[in-house]
Every structure is written in C-alpha cells, then in structure tokens.
Amino acid sequence: MVNNLLLISGIGMMLVGIIIPICYWKTKKVSVKFFAFGAALWIFAITLKIIMDLTISPFLSSYLFEFGTVLFVILYGFYVGFRTGIFESGLTYIIAIKTKLKNLNYKQAFALGLGFGGFEAAVIGFLSFINILVFVVSPDIINLVPDEAQRQVLITSLNQPTILVGVGILERIVIIPIHVFTTLLVFYTIKSGDKKYLFSSIGFKTIVDGIIPALQVYVGTQTVLSSYLMELPFIGLGIIAIGGIFWIKKLWNEKS
Numbered sequence: 496m497v498n499n500l501l502l503i504s505g506i507g508m509m510l511v512g513i514i515i516p517i518c519y520w521k522t523k524k525v526s527v528k529f530f531a532f533g534a535a536l537w538i539f540a541i542t543l544k545i546i547m548d549l550t551i552s553p554f555l556s557s558y559l560f561e562f563g564t565v566l567f568v569i570l571y572g573f574y575v576g577f578r579t580g581i582f583e584s585g586l587t588y589i590i591a592i593k594t595k596l597k598n599l600n601y602k603q604a605f606a607l608g609l610g611f612g613g614f615e616a617a618v619i620g621f622l623s624f625i626n627i628l629v630f631v632v633s634p635d636i637i638n639l640v641p642d643e644a645q646r647q648v649l650i651t652s653l654n655q656p657t658i659l660v661g662v663g664i665l666e667r668i669v670i671i672p673i674h675v676f677t678t679l680l681v682f683y684t685i686k687s688g689d690k691k692y693l694f695s696s697i698g699f700k701t702i703v704d705g706i707i708p709a710l711q712v713y714v715g716t717q718t719v720l721s722s723y724l725m726e727l728p729f730i731g732l733g734i735i736a737i738g739g740i741f742w743i744k745k746l747w748n749e750k751s
Contacts, residue, residue: 508620533610576705
C-alpha cells in the first residue's frame with residue numbers, strides 16, 4: 496500500500512521552483528535568459544558533485560567513519576559543504592568574470608540566483624514525484640527488490656504520514672533565498688572588487704551543506720518530529736539569507 500498523498504510533496508516543490516521565479520520575472524521584468532543562466536550553472540555544479548559522489552565520496556565517507564562519529568560529521572561535513580561552496584559559488588565567479596555575466600546588475604543577478612535555486616527545486620520535486628508515482632501506478636514493483644531489508648525500508652518510506660509532505664516543500668522555500676543571497680555575494684564581488692564577499696558566499700554554502708551529515712547522524716528522519724527538526728537550521732539560515740539580500744541590495748545601490 497502506497498500513500499498516494501505523498502505525491503503532493505514533489506508537486507509542491509516543483510511549484511515552489513516555478514512560481515517564485517515567475518513572480519519575480521513578472522514584477523521586475525527581467526529577461527528569462529538570466530533565469531536560464533542560473534539553471535545552467537546549477538546543472539554544471541550538480542554534474543561535478545555527482546561525479547564526485549560516484550568516485551571520491553563513498554571511499555572518503557567510509558574512511559572518515561573509522562575515526563568515530565564526531566570526527567566523521569566534522570570532517571565529512573566540511574568536505575560536503577566546501578565542495579558545494581566551490582562548485583556553486585566559486586565556479587559561478589570564475590565563469591562570470593570570463594563572460595558577459597560580469598556585467599549583471601542587481602536584478603539580473605537576483606534572477607540568476609532564482610533560476611539556480613528554482614531549477615534545483617523543480618528538479619528535486621520532479622524526481623520525488625516520479626519516484627513515488629512509479630509505485631502508485633505499479634505497486635508490485637516493490638516485490639522486485641531482492642533484499643528483504645531494503646524492501647522494508649522502501650515500503651516504510653512509501654507509507655509515511657501525509658504530514659511529512661510539508662518537509663520537502665518547506666526546505667525548498669528556505670533554500671531558494673540562500674541561493675539568491677550567495678549568488679548576489681558572488682556578483683557583488685565582481686562589482687566591488689572585494690574578494691571577501693566571494694569568500695563569504697563560499698563560506699555560507701559550506702555551512703548550509705556542511706551541517707547535513709551531523710543532522711543525519713544526530714537528528715535523522717525516523718519520526719515526523721525529527722524530520723521537521725532537521726529543517727530548523729535551514730530555516731534559520733534562510734532567514735539570515737533574506738536579511739543578507741536586503742543588505743547586499745543596499746551596498747549595491749551605494750556603489751551605483
């Protein structure tokens with residue numbers, strides 16, 4: 496038996512990733528191409544991260560885990576976070592300074608950040624939706640999983656309480672401002688010539704992804720409460736990012 500209502504989570508994440516950029520596009524009249532540039536940068540960054548997850552990450556994770564849980568969450572967390580900071584903020588900076596993207600104004604840089612975060616939300620939502628839809632349409636596929644333990648884990652995940660659909664949607668809502676803020680930091684680096692904003696962007700993203708291993712180990716998603724508690728740090732970082740967006744806008748206006 497599959498909880499069909501879990502499909503709402505994927506639909507919600509897709510809507511978050513589509514509606515927020517559309518609202519900005521409609522109100523600010525920014526060219527669609529800047530949202531597309533953001534989506535392309537996300538594809539580039541995620542491709543590099545996937546390559547690492549298929550090669551380096553599994554071996555590094557197993558090796559670091561031998562040093563104990565505390566060192567694992569610290570060292571592997573730094574690896575995961577710093578990798579994200581370099582691939583997302585660092586590479587965006589390198590690509591921008593070597594192309595016409597270095598001339599983006601505030602609204603265009605904002606749109607690029609929305610394209611980055613919105614496309615990520617839409618893709619994650621789509622994959623979540625498809626993964627559940629497959630079992631909704633053909634529930635007997637579950638029986639094809641040969642390992643009993645894995646099959647039980649899958650059955651449990653497909654029968655989670657409906658209230659959990661809000662977890663993924665909430666996460667995407669708070670992550671998008673983080674992408675916008677860190678993107679603005681990158682482009683303000685180019686505008687101001689001060690590298691501290693680039694380092695701040697990389698550092699912020701290092702924190703965002705770097706806390707994930709610790710949350711997975713010490714909080715987890717075994718219950719409804721713990722699943723939502725997992726999102727609290729990201730909500731806090733999202734609020735900081737929203738404040739940061741207004742801060743960067745003020746600095747940008749002062750430079751104009």
